[in-house]
Amino acid sequence: MTIEKAIEVNGLSKSFGTVKALDKVSFDVQRGETFGLIGPDGAGKTTLFKILVTLLDTDEGTATVDGLDIGRDYRAIRARVGYMPGRFSLYSDLTIEENMEFFANLFGVSVEQNYDLVAPIYSQIEPFKKRRAGRLSGGMKQKLALSCALIHKPSVLFLDEPTTGVDAVSRSEFWDMLHNLKKQGLSILVSTPYMDEASRCDRIALCNSGKILDIDTPSNMVKKFDGNLYGIKSKEMYSLLKALRGDKTIINSYTAGEFHHLLADNGFDAERLKQELTSSGHKDVEIKPIVPLIEDVFIKLLSNER
Amino acid sequence: MTGFTSFVKKETLHILRDPRTMLIALLMPVVQILLFGFAISTEVNNINVAVVVPHWSESVRQSVEKLSSNPYITYQGAIEQGEIDQYMRSGKCDAVVVFSNDFDKVLSEWKQNGTGENAMQFVMDASNTNLAQLGSGYLTNILAVDQMSSDMMPEIHMLFNPQMKSSFNFVPGIMGMIFILICGILTSVSIVREKETGTMDVLLVSPVRPLRIILAKMIPYFALSCINLTSILLLAHYVLEVPMSGNLGAIIVISLVYIALALALGLLVSTIAKKQVVALLISAAIMLMPIVFLSGIIFPVENMPDVIKPISAIIPARWYIDAMRKLMIQGIGFVGVLKDFIILCVMTIAIIGIALKNFKDKI
Numbered sequence: 001m002t003i004e005k006a007i008e009v010n011g012l013s014k015s016f017g018t019v020k021a022l023d024k025v026s027f028d029v030q031r032g033e034t035f036g037l038i039g040p041d042g043a044g045k046t047t048l049f050k051i052l053v054t055l056l057d058t059d060e061g062t063a064t065v066d067g068l069d070i071g072r073d074y075r076a077i078r079a080r081v082g083y084m085p086g087r088f089s090l091y092s093d094l095t096i097e098e099n100m101e102f103f104a105n106l107f108g109v110s111v112e113q114n115y116d117l118v119a120p121i122y123s124q125i126e127p128f129k130k131r132r133a134g135r136l137s138g139g140m141k142q143k144l145a146l147s148c149a150l151i152h153k154p155s156v157l158f159l160d161e162p163t164t165g166v167d168a169v170s171r172s173e174f175w176d177m178l179h180n181l182k183k184q185g186l187s188i189l190v191s192t193p194y195m196d197e198a199s200r201c202d203r204i205a206l207c208n209s210g211k212i213l214d215i216d217t218p219s220n221m222v223k224k225f226d227g228n229l230y231g232i233k234s235k236e237m238y239s240l241l242k243a244l245r246g247d248k249t250i251i252n253s254y255t256a257g258e259f260h261h262l263l264a265d266n267g268f269d270a271e272r273l274k275q276e277l278t279s280s281g282h283k284d285v286e287i288k289p290i291v292p293l294i295e296d297v298f299i300k301l302l303s304n305e306r
Numbered sequence: 307m308t309g310f311t312s313f314v315k316k317e318t319l320h321i322l323r324d325p326r327t328m329l330i331a332l333l334m335p336v337v338q339i340l341l342f343g344f345a346i347s348t349e350v351n352n353i354n355v356a357v358v359v360p361h362w363s364e365s366v367r368q369s370v371e372k373l374s375s376n377p378y379i380t381y382q383g384a385i386e387q388g389e390i391d392q393y394m395r396s397g398k399c400d401a402v403v404v405f406s407n408d409f410d411k412v413l414s415e416w417k418q419n420g421t422g423e424n425a426m427q428f429v430m431d432a433s434n435t436n437l438a439q440l441g442s443g444y445l446t447n448i449l450a451v452d453q454m455s456s457d458m459m460p461e462i463h464m465l466f467n468p469q470m471k472s473s474f475n476f477v478p479g480i481m482g483m484i485f486i487l488i489c490g491i492l493t494s495v496s497i498v499r500e501k502e503t504g505t506m507d508v509l510l511v512s513p514v515r516p517l518r519i520i521l522a523k524m525i526p527y528f529a530l531s532c533i534n535l536t537s538i539l540l541l542a543h544y545v546l547e548v549p550m551s552g553n554l555g556a557i558i559v560i561s562l563v564y565i566a567l568a569l570a571l572g573l574l575v576s577t578i579a580k581k582q583v584v585a586l587l588i589s590a591a592i593m594l595m596p597i598v599f600l601s602g603i604i605f606p607v608e609n610m611p612d613v614i615k616p617i618s619a620i621i622p623a624r625w626y627i628d629a630m631r632k633l634m635i636q637g638i639g640f641v642g643v644l645k646d647f648i649i650l651c652v653m654t655i656a657i658i659g660i661a662l663k664n665f666k667d668k669i
Binding site for chain 1: 308309311312313315316319320323324503504505507508509510511512513514668
């Protein structure tokens with residue numbers, strides 16, 4: 001019997017004192033899917049990971065990983081998942097090679113046995129295998145951690161903010177690696193605070209303060225966006241933002257790189273705004289409609305929530 | 307390689323890669339044994355003694371001669387009665403022997419009748435009570451014993467440690483402390499370090515049972531302790547000349563039980579503490595302090611107030627130190643320390659039980 005779903009989460013809740021880290025979270029991850037949990041710090045991503053890899057108990061709700069119950073079958077789950085925590089959690093005083101060997105042996109396999117699976121990643125750091133893990137760069141540490149989490153051929157891979165604190169090039173490389181792993185049939189649950197990484201996932205869940213706001217494919221998320229989104233810029237970006245916040249036809253406005261993004265209601269008239277701004281002393285005002293990004297979706301969902 | 311052996315290897319590498327910790331772990335026992343054995347001793351040497359002699363007679367001269375030739379005493383010469391205070395205050399002497407004016411006459415009275423006036427007076431600097439007490443004892447032995455009728459004085463035999471070497475007393479005490487320090491503190495800190503750096507999370511998400519993780523952690527520290535046990539026993543016997551007249555096998559067996567107990571204590575602490583600093587503090591508070599103050603290393607259990615005595619009874623080191631003293635110095639066989647041995651075994655099992663009950667394989 002093959003189990004359809006790699007992960008199934010039903011109404012998970014977890015509180016730490018009065019803080020609700022998770023509030024009735026439900027979602028599922030299909031076999032072979034790369035599922036992204038996207039949300040800012042404090043959204044409850046790490047707590048969710050710890051519950052799913054059976055390090056933490058839930059207060060409420062059930063979940064299965066690879067068809068196994070996280071409460072009853074936690075030992076079996078531990079033996080078959082790969083877990084890469086958000087913080088670098090390997091032994092800094094051991095070399096790359098020693099770390100790899102240790103984690104392979106921990107799962108009762110040898111490095112050679114599953115070398116094929118990790119080869120595309122591990123081969124990049126193998127030339128430095130005698131170097132201690134503590135002396136590696138952020139990107140190399142991340143590759144080593146991923147190799148260690150993969151060496152026992154896990155059925156489900158849990159990656160908690162793998163790209164946090166890593167440079168842009170390494171981040172992109174990392175997602176390429178995940179893409180290759182997915183092609184080998186691995187189910188991956190990955191979390192990230194970077195909205196721009198969402199498009200690299202098959203499906204994403206946008207989450208904030210313990211709740212899931214929406215679950216869909218990244219492209220559907222953007223398609224579903226029903227609002228007038230504009231980009232606006234001028235010489236004085238800061239005072240521009242203040243001026244935008246005073247306009248009644250604008251629902252929300254926020255900085256987003258070169259342009260400010262503004263979400264407007266149906267009474268919004270770009271020409272009128274441009275004239276108003278120019279007459280109140282703003283120079284080189286430029287307004288254009290834009291295609292929303294995941295970030296815009298997230299901000300809109302967030303303001304709906306409030 | 308199985309999970310378990312690779313664990314032991316990893317743990318050993320941690321210790322080897324941290325030369326400072328290893329140096330401390332291996333050198334501390336040696337330094338402590340030598341320090342307590344030689345430098346820190348409760349024996350008193352070089353007591354500065356001056357004399358006040360109102361009338362030099364032949365017997366006085368003989369007494370002073372005996373004083374100045376004694377190796378424990380540094381003779382500071384004769385001073386005037388009025389200078390005693392000044393000499394004491396300036397620290398030039400620790401004791402002054404004041405001979406009576408008619409020393410010869412008093413002495414002969416003593417010899418005839420067995421009673422009489424005081425022939426001499428000892429003035430001691432009691433700001434250091436230990437020195438004053440021992441010093442007056444020395445002076446009595448040197449001066450009074452054969453001057454007075456010798457049959458009046460008790461004859462004292464010091465059994466087991468005839469020279470009253472304090473190092474004999476310290477060796478078991480240091481052993482009681484060292485093993486707790488190395489096994490208890492180092493293991494608890496090393497387990498808690500894994501929690502703190504997050505590696506424990508990764509270890510737990512694996513097929514290896516948490517208990518095995520802990521057990522594997524203990525093995526290298528156990529080995530380290532065995533090295534220490536060997537070096538302490540060798541040093542104690544060959545350098546400090548502790549007799550080790552008892553059953554050597556019993557010394558080793560009881561020490562191994564005690565090491566196991568210390569490891570269990572370390573595990574117990576690690577189940578409570580979440581940060582290395584906390585582990586250290588708890589270790590110091592529940593392990594080190596009671597050992598120093600309540601186990602009888604420094605303050606004899608017999609002298610403790612009745613309220614404190616039961617507390618000292620729950621401190622494992624007390625029983626271990628007691629057993630080691632009996633075995634090393636008194637030289638009695640295993641039967642003589644059976645009680646200590648059983649108490650230690652029961653304590654070890656109890657602590658392991660509590661630690662395991664406390665141990666969680668979640669966070």
